[in-house]
Amino acid sequence: DGGITQSPKYLFRKEGQNVTLSCEQNLNHDAMYWYRQDPGQGLRLIYYSQIVNDFQKGDIAEGYSVSREKKESFPLTVTSAQKNPTAFYLCASSIVASVNTGELFFGEGSRLTVL
Amino acid sequence: SQQGEEDPQALSIQEGENATMNCSYKTSKNNLQWYRQNSGRGLVHLILIRSNEREKHSGRLRVTLDTSKKSSSLLITASRAADTASYFCATRSYNTDKLIFGTGTRLQVFP
Numbered sequence: 728d729g730g731i732t733q734s735p736k737y738l739f740r741k742e743g744q745n746v747t748l749s750c751e752q753n754l755n756h757d758a759m760y761w762y763r764q765d766p767g768q769g770l771r772l773i774y775y776s777q778i779v780n781d782f783q784k785g786d787i788a789e790g791y792s793v794s795r796e797k798k799e800s801f802p803l804t805v806t807s808a809q810k811n812p813t814a815f816y817l818c819a820s821s822i823v824a825s826v827n828t829g830e831l832f833f834g835e836g837s838r839l840t841v842l
Numbered sequence: 843s844q845q846g847e848e849d850p851q852a853l854s855i856q857e858g859e860n861a862t863m864n865c866s867y868k869t870s871k872n873n874l875q876w877y878r879q880n881s882g883r884g885l886v887h888l889i890l891i892r893s894n895e896r897e898k899h900s901g902r903l904r905v906t907l908d909t910s911k912k913s914s915s916l917l918i919t920a921s922r923a924a925d926t927a928s929y930f931c932a933t934r935s936y937n938t939d940k941l942i943f944g945t946g947t948r949l950q951v952f953p
Binding site: 775 | 930
């Protein structure tokens, strides 16, 4: 089945540690995205990538880093510089970022809790 | 913030009733999309309405779009307990082409 796989589903981190969230898609989509979701605030864009080896900052990129070495993979690292990392993280992909439809396909999310 | 806003923030109804959610957005390039999110899960695309359309239907869903007021509504008819979820509208920014999500409406349908 085609889709987006995020792992781990739950992750606990001590303050000062970096953690990496995995996102893999087998939909052959060009564009991939990372969103952060906090209660009552909807989704906020962290980083996005429209093509391999290229990515752009979203609205809340500080304290996060990404890479796009392969078309199917877009891992997100939450660094110790992120002041309030406890949140639900969602990865998504789309065929091409700027066509008229641009429907996003989402993974099931990763919930990060900082202890 | 460029985020849109859904209204109401939360809605509770009985099975069989209709549920209406409204979305106010600040910028939209071509179309508006609605997504559904079950608790603790990823979002699922429901329906897209283009800027030159005023109304669109898909099964029990009816979406309207008023570009002059920058608003959209999602109507779910004959609701079921399985419709319990959060619903988000999303538009694409003119400047950055990014998809911007609203804050969502939490719908609870009681059996």
